[in-house]
Amino acid sequence: MLQGPKTALEQVRAIASAPGSPLELLEFDEVDDGGLHIHVSIDCSGIPHHQGGMPLRARERFHILVPKGFPFEVPVLVVSHKRFLGFPHVYWGYYLCLYQAPETEWNPSDGMLGFTERVDLFLRNAAAGTLDRVGAPMHPPTTPASRRNDLPTVIPKADTPPTEGHTWFGFATIENISRRRIDITGWKSILDEEWPDGPVAAAVLLNGPLSHQFPSTIGELITALQERGVNRNTLSLLLRCGLIQTEADAPLLLIIGAPMRGIKGAEGPKQHLTAWWIDPETANRLRLAMPKTTDSEELRSLRADFEHTYFTILEQQRVHWCPLFEDRPEIIVRRDGGTPAGWFRGKSVTVWGCGAIGAQIAEGVARAGAARLNLYDNARIKPGVLLRQPYDDVEVGDFKADALKQRLQRIRPDLMIHAQVADVRQGVLDREDWHDGADIVFDATASRSVLAKLEWTRKTHFHRVPIISLVFGPRARKGMLLVVGPGHSGGPFDASRSAKLRLLTDKRGKKYLEDFFPQTAGHAFQPEPGCSEPTFIGSYSDVASLSHLMLNAVPEILESLHPSEAEARFYSPSIDAPDNTGQLRYRIDGRLQSHDLTSGFEIRISRSAWLQMQRHINQSAWRFGRRVETGGILLGERDESLKLMWVDEFSAPPRDSTLTATEFICGTEGTAKLHEQRNRVSRGSVRYVGMWHTHPDSLPVPSATDIQAMALLSDETGGLLAHSLMIIIGTPYQRLALATYAFSQAELREGRFTRLCAVSHPPSALQAAGS
The missing domain is CATH 3.10.110.10 (Ubiquitin Conjugating Enzyme)
Structure with missing residues (x-):
């Protein structure tokens, strides 16, 4: 033993x-x-x-x-x-x-x-009597295992029609996916005026349950059906209808359903389906028994005798039950139910970049049940990427967008996929409908120029859609996730700048700064000699785990994110993070937006800077009186190419400034030092960008004195080609009025300019006090 x-x-x-x-x-x-x-x-x-x-x-x-x-x-x-x-x-x-x-x-x-x-x-x-408890799923019946292993697997995709308490007779429309698989795609009653044109299986849906162990022989099956109101003649007629709709020398399927699925005690149990495989030889013999309109009485009698005799023989034979795997929505509980991935179900998703990150994201949302997928990439599959990207050796040389579409179509044949071989910068971001009408856009290109072009396009062709950017560090050990709300003041390019500033003030952020915002360019990994496209080092496991970790976070973030906000997350999922720096999260507020219509610049003012400015105004009013002008310099960043300026700080007036009721002349003492200090600490992201001042009780329109003071400051701290920003805060009617002007160096030197004045009224502490 x-x-x-x-x-x-x-x-x-x-x-x-x-x-x-x-x-x-x-x-x-x-x-x-x-x-x-x-x-x-x-x-x-x-x-x-x-x-x-x-x-x-x-x-x-x-x-x-x-x-x-x-x-x-x-x-x-x-x-x-x-x-x-x-x-x-x-x-x-x-x-x-x-x-x-x-x-x-x-x-x-x-x-x-x-x-x-x-x-x-x-x-x-x-x-x-509590083996199947009320409220618990009923254990489905079983069918005897067939002794044949060549039978196709049947996959019901469509919910069964309601039977209203009666036995239902008709057809299951089928699709032969392969030699080993048949899908049930719909149902058609035998009483309908038009019968299906394509392949079908005969079908009967009973109004009462069968035994928990379905019959093993045809005779037992006939008896079981007779006990439930389907006699032999009715079964014969149903099979004949199926044979009429089936080609000669083809097998016949009979789908039998019984209400034995669902929750114990619930009303209306669902149909449990089984599939009886009738081989071509048996089907052909049953065809011989079918009467024809041209038959004589004698031939009709012979056919009836043959059918009776043949059924007697069949009764001794085994029922060949096909393997059947349920995929009906009314039966199946998704295995990813209650997970973050459920957010993508039914959504339209756009993915830019089909490489290491993008391919993982696309497959993740496809498996999650997305309804539509738009893919963009202009690269071909190279041999070296096979070790970490989900492509096959046979696809080397193919375009990634096309290969990924084919892969995802095999996973989800029902998924609508639009794949385009295109550079995102021209093929997408030159269009007004760059968003494709999607519910969410993923940027997985890891391209700064794509982010910059997106910032430009979004600024000129704004559309409310959440945008996600995912980037790996140089060894795929760290990840940066940027989630931009649909109404945020900027795109991922803007959010990454804010994220950098948050890292600089967080002692835990140093290791992420070196990966994503290094002070000096590190040694770029180039996989081939002379390769012009540096990339990161990382395995398939590194890529897959980090990509899906960040993908899972997206729905959670969007659920809690105000449309005007963004969030940055930094990941370092490794065992060497005992100090709880495995993940950093920063919620990013939207900025106040103002436009200089003449120069085309958009100015984005942080909320903290706006509050800082109001405190300076209040302090000046307390010291010198409400009608005395005040001001200072502006610290932030400018992007001449994108025509953007960010304002992160309003300084107090320099010591050598002149403050009177008729003018504010901004001094220069200490401004160069402040510029250098902020520039160094922020790694180039905060520096002098211009000046600000107030016009108490009047509109925010610049004067010649304002331009002279700006020109003097620019000589101290500005660039030769850079625009300088002037922000004027007027207080007509006891309400803050904001106007912004980006002057070129030529305008400042010559003191000549023409401007359209666009005034906005942002919320203010002054307003709140007067309300």
């Missing part, structure tokens, strides 16, 4: 010999395959019985079939009678299904003690 069965027998003996044990060991038999059959008797007199429950005798005899692989394989419990036939979880009348999921429920360490405890639990629930 093998060690496993021997151990099982010893454990059963120990259980039986325990004082008061209800189990009695009767005998045991070794079997040829190395297993062991243990015959036991169990005292059931103390198990309460309820109406509808399984009737148990005072003592019941059971047979435990112990596999040779025990305890790593679960034993089986059977009986030698059919008294339990028809009760839940009893198959073939003798097999008691103790475990719904043996792989997870069976614990080898519990051995036969755990097994007998499960037997006791089963018998108590069976006697009480």
Whole structure:
């Protein structure tokens, strides 16, 4: 006797010999395959019985079939009678299904003690009629395993039609996906005026359940159907209808449904479907029995006799049940239900870049149930990328966008995919509809020029859509995720600048600064000699884990994000992060936006800077009076190419400034030093960009004096080609009025300019106080 069965027998003996044990060991038999059959008797007199429950005798005899692989394989419990036939979880009348999921429920360490405890639990629930508890999923029936392994698998995709309490006859429209797979794509009643044009299976949906173990022979199946109102003649007519719709020498499928799926106690259980495979030879013989309009009475009689005789022969044969895997929405509970990925279900998603990150993102949202996917990339697949990108060797030389579309189409044939071989900068961002009408846009190009072009295009052709940017560090050990709300004042380019400033003020941010905002360019990894496209070092596991970690965070962020906000997250998912720096999160407020209509510059003022400016105004009013002008210099960043200026700080007036009721002349003392200090600390992101001042009780329109002061400041701190920003805060009607002007150096030198004045009224502490 093998060690496993021997151990099982010893454990059963120990259980039986325990004082008061209800189990009695009767005998045991070794079997040829190395297993062991243990015959036991169990005292059931103390198990309460309820109406509808399984009737148990005072003592019941059971047979435990112990596999040779025990305890790593679960034993089986059977009986030698059919008294339990028809009760839940009893198959073939003798097999008691103790475990719904043996792989997870069976614990080898519990051995036969755990097994007998499960037997006791089963018998108590069976006697009480609670094996399928109200509110719990009903255990579906089973079909006998076919002895053929060449049958196709049937996949129901479409929900069954309502039967309204009657037996339904008709067709299941089918699609032959491959030699091994048939999909059910729809249903058509036999009473409809028009029958399907394409391939079909005959179908009957019963109004009552069958046994939990479906019949194994055709005769048993015919009898079971007759007991539920479908007699042999009706079955014959249904098969004939199916044969009419099926080509000669082709097999026939009969789909049989019974309401045995769903939640116990719920109204209207769903149809449990099975598929009877009728081979071409049998189908052709059934065709011979079908009467034709041209038949004589004698031939019609011969066909009827043949059909009767042939059915008698068929009754002795086995039913060949096809494997059937459910995919009906009314039956299937998605395995990703309740996960962040569910956010993408039914969404339209655009992905820029189909490389290491983009391919992972696209596949993630495709599997999550996105309704439409737009893919853009202009690169071809190179041999070297196969080690970390989801492409095949045979696809080397193909365009990534096309190959990724084909891959995702194999995963989700129903997914609408638009793939375009194009450089995002020209093929997408030159269009007004750069967003494709998508619900969300992912930038996975890792291209600063793409982010810059997006900032420009979004500024001129604004559209409310969340934009996501994902970037890896040089060794794929760190990731930067930028999530920009649909109404944020800037795009990911703007958000990355804000994220950099937040990292600079966070002691935990140093290691991320070196990866994403280095002071000096590090050694770029070039995978081929002379390669002009530096990339990162990282394996498929690195890429996949970090990409999906960031993808999972996107829905969570969007759920809590105000449309005007953005969020930056930095990831370092490694075991070398004991100081809790494995993830940093920064919520980024939107900025106040103002425009200089003449120069085309957009000015974005941080909320903290705006509040700082109001404090300077209040302090000046307290010291010098409300009608005295005040001001100072502006610190931030300018981008001449994008025509953008960011304002992060309003300084107080320099010491040598002149403050009167008629003018403010901004001094220069200390401005160069302040510019250099901010420039150094911010790694070039905060520096002098211009000056600001107030016009109490008047409109924010610049004067000649203002221009002279600006020119003097620019000589101290400005660039030769850079525009200088002037912000004027007027207070007509006790309300802050904001106007911004970006002057070129030529305008400042010559003192001549023409300007359209665009005035806005941002919220202010002054307003709140007066309201």
